[in-house]
Amino acid sequence: MRLNAKQIAAYTGGTFAVEPLDPRALLTGITWDSRDVCAGDLYVALPGERADGHDFVAAALSAGALGALVMQPMAEDVRALARELGAAVIDVPDTAGAVTDLAREWRSHLQGRVIALTGSTGKTTTKNLVRDVLAAAHSVVATVGNQNNELGVPKTLLSAEPETEAVVVEMGMRGTGQIAELCSFVRPDWGLVVNVGESHIELLGSRENIARAKAELLRELPEGTGLAFVNAADDFAGFVRAEARLDARRVPCVLFDGSPDAAARRVAADAADVVRPAVWAEQVELDEQGRPRFVLHAAGFGGSDAAAPHGEQASCSLNLRGLHNVGNACAAAAVGRALGMPLAA
Known part of the structure; x- marks a missing residue:
């Protein structure tokens, strides 16, 4: 995957809760496990029975994620961290569905x-x-x-x-x-x-x-x-x-x-x-x-x-x-x- 934050927002029907510092920067991987984040990844916050991925957005950004897909409002300290790191936070209707939406568009590449x-x-x-x-x-x-x-x-x-x-x-x-x-x-x-x-x-x-x-x-x-x-x-x-x-x-x-x-x-x-x-x-x-x-x-x-x-x-x-x-x-x-x-x- 090589997509910038604006492409990701467009493909997933998302809006920016925090805009990226560099709109041309490419996100080059995807994960929903904050422990597996690599520099340049897109982190996807998935709600779960045992844990909610939204609780780990800050950890993912600190680990090098260049963007996060969320479906809940983020606390001000998380948004401030994203701005400080130059990362994008994209609000989408459904984070799991957004992964499919991204793949559907990426397939044409x-x-x-x-x-x-x-x-x-x-x-x-x-x-x-x-x-x-x-x-x-x-x-x-x-x-x-x-x-x-x-x-x-x-x-x-x-x-x-x-x-x-x-x-x-x-x-x-x-x-x-x-x-x-x-x-x-x-x-x-x-x-x-x-x-x-x-x-x-x-x-x-x-x-x-x-x-x-x-x-x-x-x-x-x-x-x-x-x-x-x-x-x-x-x-x-x-x-x-x-x-x-x-x-x-x-x-x-x-x-x-x-x-x-x-x-x-x-x-x-x-x-x-x-x-x-x-x-x-x-x-x-x-x-x-x-x-x-x-x-x-x-x-x-x-x-x-x-x-x-x-x-x-x-x-x-x-x-x-x-x-x-x-x-x-x-x-x-x-x-x-x-x-x-x-x-x-």
């Missing part, structure tokens, strides 16, 4: 590809793998930890610079429509669904409803230019593709598959003449510490795999433990391959 992912299990691990794969060849910003909610998602966008080549956004959900709402300001170019499980089934009632909620991500991809990534081993893979209307909307789909049946499923797809770009694993085994090693395959991407009868292949081993991480790794490799990275890289 981003020149790189925005890649969003969701899933019932393994989405944070997969996000980390996508981040690390892409970082081998590109500048990358990704969701920190599992900050995949209404605050963490906009913060991820705001953490990127205009020239960042790839922004990897993890999206969580607890109900229908939530992923679509996140997509309304993230505007992902590419979308990846790790799997459809039973998380939040008590809220959504069935795996079909969970799949519909996950498919919102793919349904929001731009027609004609978007790219979807779907887990071929998931029994709801076809349902998700159909629910998102990928073929009708001309959104290509890349399949990834880390299951023991991956090779057979690929052969069946060839026979049915519904071949899609794909990344899959064969010859999977675990070492003595439970870490997978396997042969990674890719086909259908063109370029270096076009001349090979069975696509590209490369030996792969993971530091992560568990067979379930083979599928997560294939997902990350699929994103990298779609960005033009050689499979070996």
Whole structure:
């Protein structure tokens, strides 16, 4: 993020309780934890059940914040401190909503590809793998930890610079429509669904409803230019593709598959003449510490795999433990391959 206080006020519908000393000074980060403030940050005062962020505005400004978003009148001593430090205090109707408003506007400044992912299990691990794969060849910003909610998602966008080549956004959900709402300001170019499980089934009632909620991500991809990534081993893979209307909307789909049946499923797809770009694993085994090693395959991407009868292949081993991480790794490799990275890289 690189915005001055006047831009922030305009984007959030705010008014100045204290104007900045230098209206051209850029705020370069955002936080709502006064203990994490870095010089040049925008501090967001969020009300909470245990503590109210407005009580820590002075501490944030003293720590180097160049501005604060508030939704309550500030005491005179706090305003005096802001004036003394040259910082802005911006009054907005809703501080949490203002974070989304900022991200919505900042998204238009981003020149790189925005890649969003969701899933019932393994989405944070997969996000980390996508981040690390892409970082081998590109500048990358990704969701920190599992900050995949209404605050963490906009913060991820705001953490990127205009020239960042790839922004990897993890999206969580607890109900229908939530992923679509996140997509309304993230505007992902590419979308990846790790799997459809039973998380939040008590809220959504069935795996079909969970799949519909996950498919919102793919349904929001731009027609004609978007790219979807779907887990071929998931029994709801076809349902998700159909629910998102990928073929009708001309959104290509890349399949990834880390299951023991991956090779057979690929052969069946060839026979049915519904071949899609794909990344899959064969010859999977675990070492003595439970870490997978396997042969990674890719086909259908063109370029270096076009001349090979069975696509590209490369030996792969993971530091992560568990067979379930083979599928997560294939997902990350699929994103990298779609960005033009050689499979070996």
